[in-house]
Amino acid sequence: MKVSKCFNRKILNPCNLEMYDYQMDPYIGCEHFCNYCYALNEAETDWEKEIMIHDEFIERLSQALSKIEPQTIYIGVDTDPYQPSESTFRQTGKLLELFAKRGFSVCILTKSGLVTRDIDLFTKMPDSSVGISIAFQNEQTRQLFEKSAPLNKERIEALEKLKDAGIDTYTMISPVMPFITDVESLIEAVASFLNTIWIYRLQIESEESPSWHNIQSILNKHFPDLTEKYRRIAFSEYHPFWLELKQKLKEIQIEKDLNFKIEL
Ligand code: SF4
Numbered sequence: 566m567k568v569s570k571c572f573n574r575k576i577l578n579p580c581n582l583e584m585y586d587y588q589m590d591p592y593i594g595c596e597h598f599c600n601y602c603y604a605l606n607e608a609e610t611d612w613e614k615e616i617m618i619h620d621e622f623i624e625r626l627s628q629a630l631s632k633i634e635p636q637t638i639y640i641g642v643d644t645d646p647y648q649p650s651e652s653t654f655r656q657t658g659k660l661l662e663l664f665a666k667r668g669f670s671v672c673i674l675t676k677s678g679l680v681t682r683d684i685d686l687f688t689k690m691p692d693s694s695v696g697i698s699i700a701f702q703n704e705q706t707r708q709l710f711e712k713s714a715p716l717n718k719e720r721i722e723a724l725e726k727l728k729d730a731g732i733d734t735y736t737m738i739s740p741v742m743p744f745i746t747d748v749e750s751l752i753e754a755v756a757s758f759l760n761t762i763w764i765y766r767l768q769i770e771s772e773e774s775p776s777w778h779n780i781q782s783i784l785n786k787h788f789p790d791l792t793e794k795y796r797r798i799a800f801s802e803y804h805p806f807w808l809e810l811k812q813k814l815k816e817i818q819i820e821k822d823l824n825f826k827i828e829l
Contacts, residue, residue: 566596567615568650576619577629580639585672588639589626591656593617596648597676599711600779601700601740603768604643608775613713616650623659635668637692645714647677658683665689674698674737676714678723684730694733696763697724700740702750709783710742721754728758739765741829743798743806744791749817756823764814766807766829769799802829 571593580588593609594616595602610616619625640646646657657673661683664671670692673680680695687693697720701707707717727734736755741748741764752762769777777799784792798804807829818825 566650568654569610569615569617570620571617572620574619576622576626577633577638581642582639585637585639587633587636588642589660590642590644591618591622591640591646591660592644592648592650593619595644596650597645597711597714599714600783601710601742601767601769601776603770603774603776605775605779606770607643616644616648618650618654618656622656623663626660627663630663630667630669635670635691637670637672638664639672639674641674645675645677646673647675647679651677651679658686661686661690672696676711676720678715678719681723681726684727684732687727687732688730692733694735695727696735696737697721698737698739699751699754700738700742700746702747702754706745709787710780724755725758734759735761735763737763737765739763740767741765741810742767743795745788748810748814752817752821752823756821760822761824761826763826764829766802767799771800772796 577587577589580586594612595604596612596616598612640657651657661671665686668691670690672694674696676698687695699717699720701710701717704717724734724736736759738746738748738751748764755762780795781792784795798806811827811829814825814827
């Protein structure tokens with residue numbers, strides 16, 4: 566994997582999530598290279614071969630933080646902060662050290678068990694939370710859509726470790742792939758040790774999106790009966806498939822006394 570530098574790029578950006586004012590990505594690009602990733606629309610490099618890191622990352626981040634009040638910042642919007650290069654470059658680890666020193670907190674999302682390496686740093690922050698995303702209950706199917714991402718088993722073990730260490734944890738079931746993701750069985754897999762679960766539907770901008778081209782070719786090869794159904798469901802949030810799933814999830818939430826954030 567080639568890791569090149571980008572220069573003078575803004576590090577801290579306004580956050581689209583209403584709970585946070587700012588978001589940031591310690592890497593540009595993502596080695597996990599999930600086929601459905603919405604960030605592929607903006608990919609600047611071929612993620613199978615090259616990702617980028619900010620030049621003078623910590624110095625520039627330190628300057629940006631000095632202009633705002635200590636608060637929680639969302640990490641991992643268009644990249645995974647614990648992709649394999651983190652083992653070597655430790656951009657995320659260094660960021661967390663700085664945050665802890667300055668009284669900032671993070672809400673961080675990853676697919677990797679590498680996140681447990683920084684448990685002590687999360688505990689030093691006033692209000693941090695760590696999320697792990699999963700989308701497939703079956704390893705074989707998972708490999709089709711996200712072959713370079715860590716195994717589900719590694720993710721669930723990481724969640725348990727984080728929870729045991731007293732970190733505020735959540736799962737993000739995302740993306741819900743119609744007729745492929747078994748949302749109920751994924752809820753079952755995590756509900757015994759945590760109760761905040763974010764559930765996001767598959768979101769594809771248009772039929773021209775790289776993610777749609779990737780998904781379509783996997784469906785054509787492995788689930789040929791689903792391609793046309795996806796074409797109708799994936800682009801419409803008001804499709805009955807989503808409305809029925811939303812209703813079912815509301816019932817499960819009440820029945821099992823869980824806390825869902827549903828974005829279907
Ligand atoms: S891990 Fe997240 S950011 Fe990385 S490719 Fe997969 S979906 Fe995209």
